[in-house]
Amino acid sequence: MMELAARLSGLSAMVTGGAKGIGAAIVRRLAAEGVRVAIFDRNAEIAQALAEDCGNGASVAAVDLTDFAAVRAQIALQGPFDIAVNNAGVDQHAFFTRTTEEDWRRLLAINLEAVFNVTQAVLPAMQERGFGRIVNIGSEAGRMGSRGGSVYAAAKGGLIAFTKSIAMENARYGITANTVVPGPIDTPLLRRAVEGGGEKLLQAMENATLLRRLGTPDEVAAAVAFLASREGGYVTGETLGVSGGMGIAQA
Ligand SMILES: NC(=O)c1ccc[n+]([C@@H]2O[C@H](COP(=O)([O-])OP(=O)(O)OC[C@H]3O[C@@H](n4cnc5c(N)ncnc54)[C@H](O)[C@@H]3O)[C@@H](O)[C@H]2O)c1
Secondary structure, eight states: OOOGGGTTTTOEEEEETTTSHHHHHHHHHHHHTTOEEEEEOSOHHHHHHHHHHHOTTOEEEOOOTTOHHHHHHHHHHHOOOSEEEEOOOOOOOOOGGGOOHHHHHHHHIIIIIHHHHHHHHHHHHHHHHTOEEEEEEOOTHHHHOOTTOHHHHHHHHHHHHHHHHHHHHHGGGTEEEEEEEEOSBOSHHHHHHTTTTHHHHHHHHHHTSSSOSOBOHHHHHHHHHHHHSGGGTTOOSOEEEESTTGGGTTO
């Protein structure tokens, strides 16, 4: 049986959107398991404080993830990485008829194109080394659709199909690719999304799950840590809900 300490220790990882919320929990979890983590986030100050707190050689790449050239340059500088976690994402609540072309471009840029940027930049070194773990953070919206979140759902649905395709093309190099789909997780993003709706909206989100509660960033980080680990090596192309049973809550 694999030693627990050997699951992740000594590996290197990059985590996008790692300064806050779910990303920060992933950074802490990986660092605690002995991974050298690079936090890719535009919020340099918070990311730096987190890196110092984590220790274990954690570093920061202060980039806008939609800037292809900047992302490539930072990956060349701080890589190669054994693990890439594409976590950064932005939600928006608006019915489709009120959605503008600018909204479409902005949401796709961070939720989907940034993943393209990172994945293209990290894969060659993973292929060369014969090992890699790609873990993408989707959303139940990407499986179920989202009333008032069509563009976000489109991007996250695209992410799931993209991840499966990457898994298919890279299995022969020892690289796995999986998507973790959170349900309502208590983070700054969720708090921004329910602004205005208050307690009622929070309650509705809790009721949309089987477990009748919000999830925590640490619960998502635990799933990511498994998929990113050496012992997760026989799991690929999967979509794992960490959503309190949201997908079957209405059944
Ligand atoms: N919170 C939830 O309930 C929930 C539910 C389903 C899916 N998700 C997904 O989980 C992921 C993390 O969400 P969260 O709630 O932790 O979000 P958050 O808003 O709390 O944190 C997002 C982080 O990404 C960074 N970021 C955003 N755009 C960036 C850019 N262009 N360049 C660099 N950094 C950028 C932000 O600075 C921030 O640190 C997202 O992909 C989100 O879609 C969250």
